[in-house]
Amino acid sequence: MRQIKNIFRKEFRTYFVSPIAYIVISIFLLVTGWFFFMTFFLYNQADLRNFFALLPITFSFVVPAVTMRLFSEELNIGSYEILLTLPVTSRDVILGKFFASVALIAAMLLPTLAYPITISFLGELDWGPVAGGYIGAILLGAAFSSVGLFASSLTRNQIVAFIIGMAICFALTLVDKMLFFMPQSLLGFFEYLGADFHFQNISKGIIDSRDILYFVSVSFFGLYGAHLVMEGKN
């Protein structure tokens, strides 16, 4: 536990020492802000539905950009050797990095709290879906982080890690939009696989254990996959 905290602190600090955090956060805020307010006044409704509707797509490319360096960089410069010969387990390393990435995503979402606050002055804002949306956003960010972490453990090239992570995240986001390609018997299964489907449920303000279980299990599989890959390397 102590080691997870140490690694978390180091990784989180590194985000803000290098320009990565600032670039990613600015791009995220620009993209979401632009798409949200472009149509906000046309709909003339005091809610954040459009903001949350777009989030899975934006996260699909923002989150892998956050996680791409976590293992690839270590593998590339060889610092992984130093890290693993310190008294830490690979579980400590993976969880520390995972929490650092989730914390960065939380820091990225923090400025967007300005949207609901401004909107609440413009009209009657229902805070239930907003709270649900933010909880869902953190869960979605955690699930995508673990996917990105897994992608990063596969290669020493950060760009390859980014592309693999983005591909998996996009597939998870879009799979329930492509159900008409799928055989009828598997429809339920593929719908359940879709990250967007579960996220939209939560962002309506309905917190269902099935949706939470989905995000937790995606996170688990991603982290476990990264664990297996890193164990396989030695």
Next chain:
Amino acid sequence: MIHVENLTKYFDDFCAVDQISFEIQKGEILGLLGPNGAGKTTTLRMLTGFLRPSSGNIRVKDYSIDEHGLEIKSLLGYLPESAPLYHDMLVFDYLDYVANIRDIKSDAKITRLKQLADLCGINEVMHKPINQLSKGYKQRVGLAHAMMNDPEILVLDEPTSGLDPNQIVEIRDIIKEIGKTKTIIISTHILSEVEATCGRVVILNQGKIAADSTTEALRQGAGGEYFINITLLDADIDSVRAALGSIGQILAVEEEKKADDNDALHIRLRLRSPSDIRPEIYRKIKQSDWTLLEFQQETLSLESIFRQLTKEN
């Protein structure tokens, strides 16, 4: 202190380390020697818990590497080859991070960091990012990293590679200083380094142990051939053969042609055993009317022993 038993490592089909066994006592400085690709780094990586052995066992004190990897890691300090440190961290931040992982309490931390900075001579770079450091400073930061928890066992993989001669001497002095109280394992292919720092040498070749002994024993035991070189003026090879041939220890008297402008005679005597027969030879020379220019007993250098042991066979 450290017991290595039948340690083997395969990378797919390639056998990098093949059934090696050795022991290291407390307080020893062991040199791990070998040509490139002999398995030095792989051995050290298994010892430090970075790679898992394909078979065989490593025990440090009473801990076995399979079951008590974490305990062993907290006894060890390790400097990997070419010190792969995080690029974008400041030296101070990096050492602080290592101190946290090594569980050094915050009041002791600053004192320890200062001590290490003095010992390794990195005071002036503490607030620079690591990627701006020269190779030598990076190596020193790596050394400070390895010594953070005052480890009982220090494992250094080619610690002086890429350093300038002054830095090499400094690092060697540091190693010798620490070696008074600690157990140290150094891998290298620089032989003078082994001679300067190590009490004992293990020579690896193609994943196997080619030799394991003290540096002196290695020098004495190697090859079984000893030479004396003599340079004489006003002598010819036949009369020298006649005079010296009667000494039983001498196996052969060989003339060596050298590109000298004078007409001195260079002679190389091949001897049977290391027992000193120089007085006897000198008496023979004194009886004759040759002029003695040079008279030198050749000690087999570690270089030639190394070449003998690691030649392709």
